[in-house]
Amino acid sequence: MGDQKKEETESSPLLSSGSSMDIELQGCGATPFCNPNSFVHRYFIVLVLICFLSFGSYFCYDNPAALQDTMINDLDINESKFMAFYSFYSWPNVVLCMFGGYLIDRVFGVRLGAIIFSIFVTCGQVLFAFGSLLDSYAVMCLGRFVFGIGGESLAVAQNTYAVKWFQGKALNMVFGLQLSFSRVGSTVNMNVMQPIYDYIDQSTHGYKCLGIALFVGAFMCIFSLILGIILAVLDKRADNILKRKNVASEEMIKFRDILTFPFPFWLISVICVAYYVAVFPFIGLGLVFFEMKFGLSPTSANAVNSLVYIVSAVASPVFGFLIDRSGKNVFWVLIGILVTLACHMLLAFTFLNPYIAMIIMGLSYSVLASALWPMVALIIPAHQLGTAYGIMQAIQNLGLAVISLTAGIVVDKNGYLILEVFFMAWLCLALIAGVLLYLWDASNGGKLNLSAKIRHLEDAKLAAESEKALQ
Ligand SMILES: NCCCC[C@H](N)C(=O)NCC(=O)O
Secondary structure (H helix, E strand, O other), X not given: OOHHHHHHOOOOOOOOOXXXXXXXXXXXXXXXXXXXXXXXXXXXXXXXXXXHOOHHHHHHHXXXXXXXXXXXXXXXXXXXXXXXXXXXXXXXXXXHHHHHHHXXXXXXXXXXXXXXXXXXXXXXXXXXXXXXXOOOHHHHHHHHHHHHHHHHHHHHHHHHHHHHHXXXXXXXXXXXXXXXXXXXXXXXXXXXXXXHHHHHOOOOOHHHHHHHHHHHHHHHHHHHHHHHHHHHHHHHHXXXXXXXXXXXXXHOOOHHHHHHXXXXXXXXXXXXXXXXXXXXXXXXXXXXXXXXXXOOOHHHXXXXXXXXXXXXXXXXXHHHHHHHHHEOHHHHHHHXXXXXXXXXXXXXXXXXXXXXXXXXXXHHHHHHHHHHXXXXXXXXXXXXXXXXXXXXXXXXXXXHHHHHHHHHHHHHHHXXXXXXXXXXXHHHXXXXXXXXXXXXXXXXXXXXXXXXXXXXXXXXXXXXXXXXXXX
16 A cells, blocks of 8 residues: 555554455545545544534424524513423433434444434424414424434434444544534524524514424425435445454343442543433523523524633534544543532633623533543443443433422522532532542543553553453
8 A cells, every 4th residue: 555545544443453454435436535444534523524414403302492582472481491491302202212222232333323313303493483373382292302303313323333434543633523413403403493484583473483493494494304315325334344343242242241340440431411401401491591680682592692602612622533532531520510500600700791701601511521421431341331321321311300300499499500510519529539530540540531642552452452462
């Protein structure tokens, strides 16, 4: 292979040695663009498709937040019933996304699993929109239930794809990019849904106008579904060309394997739930908080409320890239939690311009998300990752479901200051779990907080040892 070819072909961690030399490419010939082992193919085609997999899901997840005032008025519901749209998303995932991950590992595989869950997301959003057209709160809740079944398990499939294609190289940056594309979906939603509603409101009004606007989200889900099908075709093609091994049946995960998941995995799951319940429900309720405490107009309040997503859409891949270079994932998780806690304190106890706290929260959220999710792949074997991410998200959704309801009740009864104190308490729990993870990791070999340099040396040593064992 010429030097130029070598530069273009980044060895996939799943390749057996030398097989990149004798790849028989099907179809478009040996151009890097079509070579599943080339840098171009993996980073400019596969990674982009993986990143768009959850675009529609993230766009629709916060449709309620983008239309909070409108939805409450058109459907004639209170804050608690409004927040139930988030609870109906999360409750099924307390259990189902665990099964979703297990089904990916053991039954469907990542390709078929991603397509099936994309279909659930699309059908759920269509039901949600249709329910509004019928002015049926029950149908809308059913729609969020179905949407939730797909949304979380689709995120599990997305994480599983990311590890399959990018394990061992740039995984933090890949997770950061994944998050960035998804957050672009959230940001687009936060800033276009109200103008779309206002445009439709020129001819149709009330819950019918709301229903038509929500169908825009359904088209975003169809877009992601189509890209998910293309990704499945390319992944299957790569398996054939690169002769990637399927997991042997005796290696397939069994449900009792969950009991063997290491203690750090459960600490990571506690950090995940305790941190995210202070982010997603806060943003779900943020519109009215910024209108009431800081006297902002609905448009300005929407803009401030979407800053976390806007900033993370840009910052996540940057921090993911930097964390790939520095390592020290646990350290960055602790920094993310501490800075987010400080932002909530600024919002709760000061009248400092909320743009400042929300921009900083966007940065700290990006640091945490880029450092937290890839850690699972450092302690759980590849054939059990779907189940592991499913459990982690199931625990996260248990927290989100309960806190979404509780937060709505706290606001209705005690106001926003107590709500902010409530969120800060959860971040203190995340901090305690993060310190425990740091101490446990430090006293057990320090795998999760290794510097990138030492981690690469350790990986090279392990690869050499496994190569020697095969000879
Ligand atoms: N439609 C929203 C999917 C959320 C996926 C998962 N629960 C999650 O939290 N991912 C990380 C993130 O920061 O969004």
